[in-house]
Amino acid sequence: MSLLLELAGNKAKARAAAKELSIPQLENLIAGFNKALEKAKEEEAALEAEKAQKTARAAEIADLIVNSGLTVEEIVALSTPKTSKAGAKKGNTVEPKYRLTVDGETYEWTGRGRTPKVFQEYFDAGNSRDSVTIK
Known part of the structure; x- marks a missing residue:
């Protein structure tokens, strides 16, 4: 070339x-x-x-x-796409909804996802979720 x-x-x-x-x-x-x-x-x-x-x-x-x-x-500003859920961004932390104290150790759970073993054992023992709900 x-x-x-x-x-x-x-x-x-x-x-x-x-x-x-x-x-x-x-x-x-x-x-x-x-x-x-x-x-x-x-x-x-x-x-x-x-x-x-x-x-x-x-x-x-x-x-x-x-x-x-x-x-x-x-x-x-008007043409910017809006998120489908308000505040539902990946990586945001969620406040715990349940708190359980077993043998002096405190466990917290948001109520989302799979139930942790400590909470599942507590519920299987006949206890209700209301008893561990954070108020």
Whole structure:
């Protein structure tokens, strides 16, 4: 690729390199370059059209914002997705709902998840949850 860049930047070197090629080879090379040029022009035109379309959309959105009476900050605040449960973020701690003291050691449980063994043994012994509920 660097050879092509060098030849494209220096006409004398390009002519010298062209002398080494036959006429059919030169015609084939020119045809290939013409196709590459057409494709590059088409891609550039497509990019310009896309840019113009985005500019038009941005102007349309700006007009809608101005006509709505809202500020950009208000739109951002209103369009921010809300969490499904208020305050239910992963990693938040939950206050314990039950407290049990066995052999001088205090155990606490939120009431969520699997029942701890200490609490399960207490409940299996015929005691109620109300008796260990933190009030």
